[in-house]
Amino acid sequence: MQLNTEVRDKTKDKSRFQKISPALAIASIGILGANETLAKDELDRWDFDTAVLLYAEADDRVSAVEPVFSATRAFDNGETLNIKLAYDTLTGASPNGATPSKQKQIFTRPSGKGKSTIASGESPLDDTFKDSRVALALNWTAPINREWEYSTGLYGSKEFDYLSLGGNASIKHYFNQKNSAINFGISFSSDQVEPKGGTPIALAEMAHKSDDDFKDTHKKTREDDSNSKTIQEGMIGLTQVINRQTIMQFNAGFSYTSGYLTDPFKLLSVIGSDKSDSDYGANFQDTNSNNIYLYEARPDSKLRHSFYWQTKYSVSNGDMIDSSYRFMIDDWGINSHTLDFRYRWYFTLNKERDSYLEPHLRYYSQSAADFYQRYIDSDDYQLGDPNFSFASADERLSDMNAVTLGLKYGWRYQEGKEVNIKLEYYSQSHSGKKGIGSLSNQELYPGTKAVMLAIGYSF
Numbered sequence: 001m002q003l004n005t006e007v008r009d010k011t012k013d014k015s016r017f018q019k020i021s022p023a024l025a026i027a028s029i030g031i032l033g034a035n036e037t038l039a040k041d042e043l044d045r046w047d048f049d050t051a052v053l054l055y056a057e058a059d060d061r062v063s064a065v066e067p068v069f070s071a072t073r074a075f076d077n078g079e080t081l082n083i084k085l086a087y088d089t090l091t092g093a094s095p096n097g098a099t100p101s102k103q104k105q106i107f108t109r110p111s112g113k114g115k116s117t118i119a120s121g122e123s124p125l126d127d128t129f130k131d132s133r134v135a136l137a138l139n140w141t142a143p144i145n146r147e148w149e150y151s152t153g154l155y156g157s158k159e160f161d162y163l164s165l166g167g168n169a170s171i172k173h174y175f176n177q178k179n180s181a182i183n184f185g186i187s188f189s190s191d192q193v194e195p196k197g198g199t200p201i202a203l204a205e206m207a208h209k210s211d212d213d214f215k216d217t218h219k220k221t222r223e224d225d226s227n228s229k230t231i232q233e234g235m236i237g238l239t240q241v242i243n244r245q246t247i248m249q250f251n252a253g254f255s256y257t258s259g260y261l262t263d264p265f266k267l268l269s270v271i272g273s274d275k276s277d278s279d280y281g282a283n284f285q286d287t288n289s290n291n292i293y294l295y296e297a298r299p300d301s302k303l304r305h306s307f308y309w310q311t312k313y314s315v316s317n318g319d320m321i322d323s324s325y326r327f328m329i330d331d332w333g334i335n336s337h338t339l340d341f342r343y344r345w346y347f348t349l350n351k352e353r354d355s356y357l358e359p360h361l362r363y364y365s366q367s368a369a370d371f372y373q374r375y376i377d378s379d380d381y382q383l384g385d386p387n388f389s390f391a392s393a394d395e396r397l398s399d400m401n402a403v404t405l406g407l408k409y410g411w412r413y414q415e416g417k418e419v420n421i422k423l424e425y426y427s428q429s430h431s432g433k434k435g436i437g438s439l440s441n442q443e444l445y446p447g448t449k450a451v452m453l454a455i456g457y458s459f
Helices: 020-044 214-220 379-383 435-439
Strands: 045-056 063-074 079-093 107-108 113-120 130-143 148-159 162-173 181-193 226-242 244-260 267-273 293-295 300-312 320-330 336-345 353-366 399-414 417-431 448-458
Touching: 267 379
Parallel strands: none
Antiparallel strands: 045 063, 045 448, 063 079, 079 130, 107 113, 130 148, 148 162, 162 181, 181 226, 226 244, 244 300, 267 293, 300 320, 320 336, 336 353, 353 399, 399 417, 417 448
């Protein structure tokens, strides 16, 4: 989802307040009124935004709860400090990449401890999917002079098996009587993944718990305990006031990612492709009559380019239309299109135009990665000597279409204070290579349906 989706929680150091001596505390009573005035003045310089996102997929798949807190402090000279914190938890079952089958399937859990059994005709799901993440982002923006301003920030997030640290910087130049602005930005992040049990060797066969030498076999499928990747991004953007009612923004960006880009939890099924075999289209098996599954393999780098256009138009009655289009393309063969449209309709609840309704429509479409394969033919598998270097059955790399429909309601009950609630429905569909033989009777692309509810409060 471009749920973009994103996450964080907060703490405060109170130790310095606990060290105030009783004498100082008594002395402060005499200026309590002044302190209250200063505290109120300081509080008035902060804007706070809080929200809780609830996300749930159909069929008891992934669900998430994500509280988010954002605080922005304005200074007299135009500088601003923004702090964002979030904490999210995810539970449920996630597709492991293998195909459904006419027979029962048994999978070794990614950690090597335990196994899961999937009934015939069912989509193989990893029901151990459970994680939590805490994240913090800090951003500082300040003017250099009347025509230039800069921004810089730091970001960090931690999950059970994943650590991400990064930073960003940008500079903006205003011209044409501040009706135009050009922005240059860069960012860098370094990520570390440490899956329990280690990262699997690309295209290695999954070891089966039923094997007598399982521990040794499983160990041979592992490489490092951890792996890393880096992400470098750059962007140039132009914001232009067209007239009193219209403003447009154009962005062009690139992203270069290198390092470990494979998902250590995804598998591929090997399917028998010999038409003379009675099990044509069924899972291909080893000499111990175990189904053969391979760990996926992705290239160790990806270069992506993006182009973005957004227009905001104020209708004569004050309503707002917000529309955008994004095109992205990368050297994995994926290109995508995103169309987004919102209309904010203001109306009166208790006082003039204090409420609004905002319908939302988003459409997303992408092509499949060059190495995306829903399954591996036994002819291509070649008894453990595959004739390919990269392969993944991750549905996120497939031909995909997604639609989001939503409605947001907001109520500004006081100056600078707003309560809002948003409900959205998300539907995702996939397509690709059809099944062969008995596999043609299975649902290979089941799609995803989800509901999202977000409740926010700004003050």
